[in-house]
Amino acid sequence: MRTAFILEAIAAVNDAVLNSEAELESLDREIGDGDHFINLKRGCAALLAMRDELAPLPPADVLQRIGMKLLSTIGGASGPLIATFFMTMAKVEKAGDLNSLAEIAAAFHASVEAIKQRGKADAGEKTLLDTLIPVADTFSRLTAVNAEPAQVFDAIQQAAEQGMLSTKDMVATKGRAAFLGERAIGHIDPGARSSQIIIHTIAELAKQQAV
Amino acid sequence: MKKFINNVDDILTESLSGFAAAHTDIVSLNLEPHFLTRRQKAENKVAIISGGGSGHEPLHSGYVGYGMLDAACPGHVFTSPSPDQMLAAAEAVHAGKGVLFIVKNYAGDVMNFEMAAEMLTFENATVLTSDDVAVENSTYTTGRRGVAGTMIVEKVVGSLAETGADLAACKALGDKVNSRTASMGVALTSCTVPAAGRPTFDIGDTELEMGVGIHGEPGRRREAMRNADAIVADLVAAILEDLKPTPGSEVLLLINGFAATPLMELYLLYNSAAKLLQAQGLVISRSLVGNYTTALDMAGASITVTLLDDEIRQHWDSPVHTAALRWQC
Numbered sequence: 001m002r003t004a005f006i007l008e009a010i011a012a013v014n015d016a017v018l019n020s021e022a023e024l025e026s027l028d029r030e031i032g033d034g035d036h037f038i039n040l041k042r043g044c045a046a047l048l049a050m051r052d053e054l055a056p057l058p059p060a061d062v063l064q065r066i067g068m069k070l071l072s073t074i075g076g077a078s079g080p081l082i083a084t085f086f087m088t089m090a091k092v093e094k095a096g097d098l099n100s101l102a103e104i105a106a107a108f109h110a111s112v113e114a115i116k117q118r119g120k121a122d123a124g125e126k127t128l129l130d131t132l133i134p135v136a137d138t139f140s141r142l143t144a145v146n147a148e149p150a151q152v153f154d155a156i157q158q159a160a161e162q163g164m165l166s167t168k169d170m171v172a173t174k175g176r177a178a179f180l181g182e183r184a185i186g187h188i189d190p191g192a193r194s195s196q197i198i199i200h201t202i203a204e205l206a207k208q209q210a211v
Numbered sequence: 212m213k214k215f216i217n218n219v220d221d222i223l224t225e226s227l228s229g230f231a232a233a234h235t236d237i238v239s240l241n242l243e244p245h246f247l248t249r250r251q252k253a254e255n256k257v258a259i260i261s262g263g264g265s266g267h268e269p270l271h272s273g274y275v276g277y278g279m280l281d282a283a284c285p286g287h288v289f290t291s292p293s294p295d296q297m298l299a300a301a302e303a304v305h306a307g308k309g310v311l312f313i314v315k316n317y318a319g320d321v322m323n324f325e326m327a328a329e330m331l332t333f334e335n336a337t338v339l340t341s342d343d344v345a346v347e348n349s350t351y352t353t354g355r356r357g358v359a360g361t362m363i364v365e366k367v368v369g370s371l372a373e374t375g376a377d378l379a380a381c382k383a384l385g386d387k388v389n390s391r392t393a394s395m396g397v398a399l400t401s402c403t404v405p406a407a408g409r410p411t412f413d414i415g416d417t418e419l420e421m422g423v424g425i426h427g428e429p430g431r432r433r434e435a436m437r438n439a440d441a442i443v444a445d446l447v448a449a450i451l452e453d454l455k456p457t458p459g460s461e462v463l464l465l466i467n468g469f470a471a472t473p474l475m476e477l478y479l480l481y482n483s484a485a486k487l488l489q490a491q492g493l494v495i496s497r498s499l500v501g502n503y504t505t506a507l508d509m510a511g512a513s514i515t516v517t518l519l520d521d522e523i524r525q526h527w528d529s530p531v532h533t534a535a536l537r538w539q540c
Binding site: 071081 | 288294
């Protein structure tokens with residue numbers, strides 16, 4: 001993994017999040033409490049502001065600082081969950097340089113597992129995990145058979161989209177949407193959608209250049 | 212949206228600065244990260260720290276002071292504070308006897324306080340408040356929400372901590388008060404999160420949301436507007452079904468406004484609720500009516516009942532000197 005790629009991904013994700021304002025706010029009003037977009041926007045702005053500080057650092061340090069920064073700026077439930085993802089990525093990256101796509105896939109998988117533990121949640125509960133778990137599985141499965149990078153990233157984007165869409169028909173048992181019971185059915189989870197937007201954006205960038 | 216705002220991003224800092232300036236004899240404000248502490252650091256006691264999203268004032272900043280909290284960590288509007296706030300607050304108020312976090316049972320609050328507790332280097336414990344009986348389906352693994360009853364836990368535990376009791380005793384009393392406290396709320400209008408700029412949920416002029424949470428999250432069901440006695444009857448029934456008090460039990464009754472309902476109506480609700488509790492043979496020996504755990508500009512109210520015993524009553528009555536709660540001081 002390269003620091004330059006991470007920095008470009010931050011800028012691209014920031015643009016994508018800002019472009020999704022109306023949609024994310026509307027999803028969150030339907031089954032959440034209206035702060036998801038604001039929190040994401042604040043997190044992206046904080047990361048953009050530290051680009052110069054991150055640029056000279058090795059990827060493991062960059063990921064660790066991103067995690068700590070998001071932890072202290074996002075708040076809510078998203079803060080610890082997203083921060084846990086980056087802090088776990090940093091830990092794995094530090095332990096063994098993530099040079100191959102298969103190694104990055106393994107680190108991604110470990111980081112999603114860490115989110116499951118932090119949030120005491122799993123697939124099927126109408127959360128961001130419904131996007132992330134299928135992505136982690138697809139990522140590992142395709143890199144294990146040495147699939148072409150372009151094919152891997154296409155498949156990741158598809159898995160993220162299907163996972164995100166699958167939350168529409170779920171009853172939530174975690175997070176604020178859980179209080180809606182049956183009334184949450186028919187609405188896509190805002191965290192699943194924002195995760196899918198982020199995954200899609202980074203995969204698109206990865207298709208254009210080496211991770 | 213029509214609110215008193217300069218810049219949406221500055222709401223929290225400007226509001227906290229005003230709060231600290233208005234109550235300079237009681238609290239000190241720290242910026243970056245945001246937290247409030249007592250003006251005078253207390254010694255030889257367990258440090259009691261609470262926190263949560265802003266927009267619920269006076270919870271929690273209004274309860275910092277003698278007899279209650281040592282520090283409060285305010286997050287952004289309706290958003291949990293982050294672990295760095297809790298760590299910095301804990302460092303500031305720790306007096307050698309450990310730290311007790313009082314946390315409302317919301318996923319974000321629980322996770323952020325959990326991460327802070329993992330990083331903290333000295334003895335700590337957490338009391339999780341979960342007084343809201345509105346969440347009726349037990350399959351909801353998120354569990355019950357912590358709402359207005361949190362303030363009662365803070366008052367009672369704060370009093371015990373003042374006596375020099377140890378961390379385990381403070382934690383045990385907090386858990387006991389929480390288990391003997393039940394709340395349920397009703398909303399007549401939505402709140403409007405300033406950064407979102409429009410109401411969180413749409414509700415008709417002739418509708419109410421029964422069992423609403425303090426962020427405008429939905430409760431049990433959407434219903435047609437009814438008279439106050441009928442609404443109170445439903446709230447009290449849900450609370451009593453949960454608490455199952457025996458006739459003759461002594462209780463504390465709190466009628467809490469969500470901010471946009473006038474005191475006149477809150478006292479009307481008290482009148483209605485008190486009659487129902489008395490009809491059940493309960494003795495209301497302590498009471499409180501006002502805006503104690505609010506939801507920005509939401510119209511509505513919650514009812515909280517705590518089953519008292521000698522220990523809880525004694526700590527409820529003891530001196531308290533905070534911006535929002537003050538007696539015998």
